[in-house]
Amino acid sequence: MLESLKREVLEANQALPEYNLVTFTWGNASGYDRDSELMVIKPSGVTYGDLTLEDMVVVNGNGDVVEGSLSPSSDTATHLYLYHAFPEISGIVHTHSPWATSWSQSGKDLPALGTTHADYFHGAVPCTREMRKEEVETDYEMETGKVIAETFKTNHLAPAAIPAVLVHGHAPFTWGTSPREALYHAVVLEETAKMAAYTNMIQPSPAEISPHLLDKHFLRKHGSNAYYGQSGKENKV
Amino acid sequence: MLESLKREVLEANQALPEYNLVTFTWGNASGYDRDSELMVIKPSGVTYGDLTLEDMVVVNGNGDVVEGSLSPSSDTATHLYLYHAFPEISGIVHTHSPWATSWSQSGKDLPALGTTHADYFHGAVPCTREMRKEEVETDYEMETGKVIAETFKTNHLAPAAIPAVLVHGHAPFTWGTSPREALYHAVVLEETAKMAAYTNMIQPSPAEISPHLLDKHFLRKHGSNAYYGQSGKENKV
Amino acid sequence: MLESLKREVLEANQALPEYNLVTFTWGNASGYDRDSELMVIKPSGVTYGDLTLEDMVVVNGNGDVVEGSLSPSSDTATHLYLYHAFPEISGIVHTHSPWATSWSQSGKDLPALGTTHADYFHGAVPCTREMRKEEVETDYEMETGKVIAETFKTNHLAPAAIPAVLVHGHAPFTWGTSPREALYHAVVLEETAKMAAYTNMIQPSPAEISPHLLDKHFLRKHGSNAYYGQSGKENKV
Amino acid sequence: MLESLKREVLEANQALPEYNLVTFTWGNASGYDRDSELMVIKPSGVTYGDLTLEDMVVVNGNGDVVEGSLSPSSDTATHLYLYHAFPEISGIVHTHSPWATSWSQSGKDLPALGTTHADYFHGAVPCTREMRKEEVETDYEMETGKVIAETFKTNHLAPAAIPAVLVHGHAPFTWGTSPREALYHAVVLEETAKMAAYTNMIQPSPAEISPHLLDKHFLRKHGSNAYYGQSGKENKV
Numbered sequence: 051m052l053e054s055l056k057r058e059v060l061e062a063n064q065a066l067p068e069y070n071l072v073t074f075t076w077g078n079a080s081g082y083d084r085d086s087e088l089m090v091i092k093p094s095g096v097t098y099g100d101l102t103l104e105d106m107v108v109v110n111g112n113g114d115v116v117e118g119s120l121s122p123s124s125d126t127a128t129h130l131y132l133y134h135a136f137p138e139i140s141g142i143v144h145t146h147s148p149w150a151t152s153w154s155q156s157g158k159d160l161p162a163l164g165t166t167h168a169d170y171f172h173g174a175v176p177c178t179r180e181m182r183k184e185e186v187e188t189d190y191e192m193e194t195g196k197v198i199a200e201t202f203k204t205n206h207l208a209p210a211a212i213p214a215v216l217v218h219g220h221a222p223f224t225w226g227t228s229p230r231e232a233l234y235h236a237v238v239l240e241e242t243a244k245m246a247a248y249t250n251m252i253q254p255s256p257a258e259i260s261p262h263l264l265d266k267h268f269l270r271k272h273g274s275n276a277y278y279g280q281s282g283k284e285n286k287v
Numbered sequence: 288m289l290e291s292l293k294r295e296v297l298e299a300n301q302a303l304p305e306y307n308l309v310t311f312t313w314g315n316a317s318g319y320d321r322d323s324e325l326m327v328i329k330p331s332g333v334t335y336g337d338l339t340l341e342d343m344v345v346v347n348g349n350g351d352v353v354e355g356s357l358s359p360s361s362d363t364a365t366h367l368y369l370y371h372a373f374p375e376i377s378g379i380v381h382t383h384s385p386w387a388t389s390w391s392q393s394g395k396d397l398p399a400l401g402t403t404h405a406d407y408f409h410g411a412v413p414c415t416r417e418m419r420k421e422e423v424e425t426d427y428e429m430e431t432g433k434v435i436a437e438t439f440k441t442n443h444l445a446p447a448a449i450p451a452v453l454v455h456g457h458a459p460f461t462w463g464t465s466p467r468e469a470l471y472h473a474v475v476l477e478e479t480a481k482m483a484a485y486t487n488m489i490q491p492s493p494a495e496i497s498p499h500l501l502d503k504h505f506l507r508k509h510g511s512n513a514y515y516g517q518s519g520k521e522n523k524v
Numbered sequence: 525m526l527e528s529l530k531r532e533v534l535e536a537n538q539a540l541p542e543y544n545l546v547t548f549t550w551g552n553a554s555g556y557d558r559d560s561e562l563m564v565i566k567p568s569g570v571t572y573g574d575l576t577l578e579d580m581v582v583v584n585g586n587g588d589v590v591e592g593s594l595s596p597s598s599d600t601a602t603h604l605y606l607y608h609a610f611p612e613i614s615g616i617v618h619t620h621s622p623w624a625t626s627w628s629q630s631g632k633d634l635p636a637l638g639t640t641h642a643d644y645f646h647g648a649v650p651c652t653r654e655m656r657k658e659e660v661e662t663d664y665e666m667e668t669g670k671v672i673a674e675t676f677k678t679n680h681l682a683p684a685a686i687p688a689v690l691v692h693g694h695a696p697f698t699w700g701t702s703p704r705e706a707l708y709h710a711v712v713l714e715e716t717a718k719m720a721a722y723t724n725m726i727q728p729s730p731a732e733i734s735p736h737l738l739d740k741h742f743l744r745k746h747g748s749n750a751y752y753g754q755s756g757k758e759n760k761v
Numbered sequence: 762m763l764e765s766l767k768r769e770v771l772e773a774n775q776a777l778p779e780y781n782l783v784t785f786t787w788g789n790a791s792g793y794d795r796d797s798e799l800m801v802i803k804p805s806g807v808t809y810g811d812l813t814l815e816d817m818v819v820v821n822g823n824g825d826v827v828e829g830s831l832s833p834s835s836d837t838a839t840h841l842y843l844y845h846a847f848p849e850i851s852g853i854v855h856t857h858s859p860w861a862t863s864w865s866q867s868g869k870d871l872p873a874l875g876t877t878h879a880d881y882f883h884g885a886v887p888c889t890r891e892m893r894k895e896e897v898e899t900d901y902e903m904e905t906g907k908v909i910a911e912t913f914k915t916n917h918l919a920p921a922a923i924p925a926v927l928v929h930g931h932a933p934f935t936w937g938t939s940p941r942e943a944l945y946h947a948v949v950l951e952e953t954a955k956m957a958a959y960t961n962m963i964q965p966s967p968a969e970i971s972p973h974l975l976d977k978h979f980l981r982k983h984g985s986n987a988y989y990g991q992s993g994k995e996n997k998v
Contacts, residue, residue: 073474073475073478074471074474074475076403093517094515094516094517095515095516095517096517120517121516121517121518124507124514124515124516146403148478148481148482148485149485151401151403151482152482152485152486152488152489153489154401155400155401155482155483155486155493156486156489156490156493157490157493157494158489158490163629163693164625164628164629164693164694164695165693165694165695166550166620166625166695180497181500183497183499186497186499186500186503187499187503190503190507219400219401219402219496219497219500220401220402220500221401221402221403234548237547237548238547238548241547241622244622245622245625245626245629246489246629247485247488247489248622248623248626248721249626249629249630250488250489251488251626251721251724251725252626252627252630252632252720252721252724253630253631253632256629256630256631257631259693260654260655260657260660260693262657262660262661263655263660263693263694266660266661266664270598270664277598278568278569278598279568279569279595279598280567280568280569280570280594280595281595310948310949310952311945311948311949313877330991331989331990331991332989332990332991333991357991358990358991358992361981361988361989361990383877385952385955385956385959386959388875388877388956389956389959389960389962389963390963391875392874392875392956392957392960392967393960393963393964393967394964394967394968395963395964417971418974420971420973423971423973423974423977424973424977427977427981456874456875456876456970456971456974457875457876457974458875458876458877483963484959484962484963487962487963488962637866637930638862638865638866638930638931638932639930639931639932640787640857640862640932708785711784711785712784712785715784715859718859719859719862719863719866720866722859722860722863722958723863723866723867725863725958725961725962726863726864726867726869726957726958726961727867727868727869730866730867730868731868733930734891734894734897734930736894736897736898737892737897737930737931740897740898740901744835744901751835752805752806752835753805753806753832753835754804754805754806754807754831754832755832
């Protein structure tokens, strides 16, 4: 069942330590099949080096396991909520990568300080509000997805234009049209989060780049007028 | 004698450079056998790559060598004091890992700024008070253990809930139910110490996470209601 | 055509990830043949590990491809402008290396804080002014080259004495008498940018080194009285 | 001639990139034979990976080459001055390692903020005063040695108790009773310089450790009452 998607999800998970995005088992990747409304996700607490195709867990929209002998990631309900809230995405990556997690811990949005950021994120990457006591104590993982969706709705942000979020006091989630693209965005987010912190070190409260520079860089890589990369190739990632 | 524990202690010591926790010989791991009241510990000043099973030193409760031809770690008396003071632990790791050591040098507790911290430490990791002249000059290593135990007692902290300490002006100690778990906590401590410093860079004096988020993350990994990982497996590490 | 230059350009591009100067495809190296007025440059969006000699793109002074089946780097017009404006250079490297990019994001010149800097840059590495809306929206890449040339002209800087620039809100460009020398300067720039930020951490607003120390170090490596390295060898790089 | 010393000097130079202390050719190690009053030093501008035993340069007290076909390090006169000024040393290492160099650029002494520092340096590692115009312009490298010796004399510091210095606006030199020990101290200096900067990040203007803790740690590793390591072994390094 969903062998091709399972392989993509497996590979995205295996890539997390290669890109230095995770310590121990602190991260997970998933993929979503919109036809069958099934999600493939990493099993909980299993080391990346030990993962096999058979370990991938398939769950339905309620989070019930429909294939696989292991328990799915404890963050399963967050992933599912995001796939339902953001119809344009088919892959999600969650990590505790150090720089993006530190921005999450600071409670601040990650500002667009340069063109590296603008090449992938069409504006600041938002940090959610703090989660309330009742949200944490009841259906915590589902509520995490809900507060992410709320952040995008309240701020009129498009998930395809800003494929990442910082969960307050927790860590980042990134997404894309495939597990591979979500992974790509996780790497970009960590790199831009690092450079934004470095910039803070050099110049406290640095200015965001101009709207025209933000637009220029985002749109030369994305959309119908993109001209970066080789035509006919997947240019964004 | 204690061959299985010796192997665990050897492996925990060998893992210290693999996890980038030590420079040269700046760290040691030990294990404690509560039945025989004997401790296995790294020999002093020996490089990790050169360590063999036979090099492991077995000492009794007074720190006398009962097996092994090498001198035990110069921190032996600290380890022994902690095994006596904290009956729930059977493994200890001491390193001068850069970020945790820098927090020790700052004299500040390591605050719980995010869920990565909360997944393993149920509150701030305390920094001890400065050691007094007479404590340093007489039985220094034993007194180091004593000031750690005092810190936990004075602040009503449970060693199982906060398996780490920062010794003022010195460096961290971590512990667990095995040498392997103590090693795991040493890696976690370094990672959370790093991210707390990064968070400080981004947002001076950042807020600690809420008590409900702290409880949620610690308790979904620990205790009778834990649901992280695969049931029946060792979920915490 | 230009096989030797192509090889040099290929090798400079392949070295970018080895020196940790790039993530994904975030950088490019080029070489210029002043006799034929042709430039060899990396193709756009191709991974360094996949590059072959045949992939190198040859373009003329208008940026038209005269050899090669792939599209040239999206930064082609910037490279060409610089070769025209700075007749003494024959190699250019552009990266988004983290520390130099962070200085670019800060909008500040990189000051000469030590002799490591003075060994290669005879003064501060300038940051350009912000680019104007119309410059960004029309012929952006060419205008990027223009603002770099303007920065050197306005500040009476010699491209051979300061073989690097920080583009405001974007990232660095470095150059030299060959692609290999441009690469060398990209490594040096990243290292000095890192150390300048570290120095800021230790001592806010640190002083620049004295003019005599700046001259001494630059001139013992460059010019007719240089005495660093082995005589008869390429000493600067 | 001096084959054993040459091998030690070769190995210390080769270890510089392994310990991440150098970029390109930015560092050199030397050894001194007090009987013959000859110094063995790295040739100038040669890459560490290319060095052979035959490349080592032997110079006399005037810096004249007495064996070897290559030019000696441009820092030769600094090394020679230090061997003459500090009779207790027989090995010197100079690098531009990032953290120690950043402290040199800050113009500040490296304070003893923890026991890692105290294990090797019996007090702050001093930064020299700025060098004067005439010192820089005439016999610069010799004058560099002179200002180091002046720093130790003026502040009543013992080179054996503090085997390192930060040259203002330049970079560190470390030394020891052998090239290997000088190398060891270069690694320690970089690590303590890093942790002191990290500590500054966490707690601006952190306090130095108490005199009793400084004494305790330095003296448990050095001198007649040392008890760290295995008796009869070289315990300090």
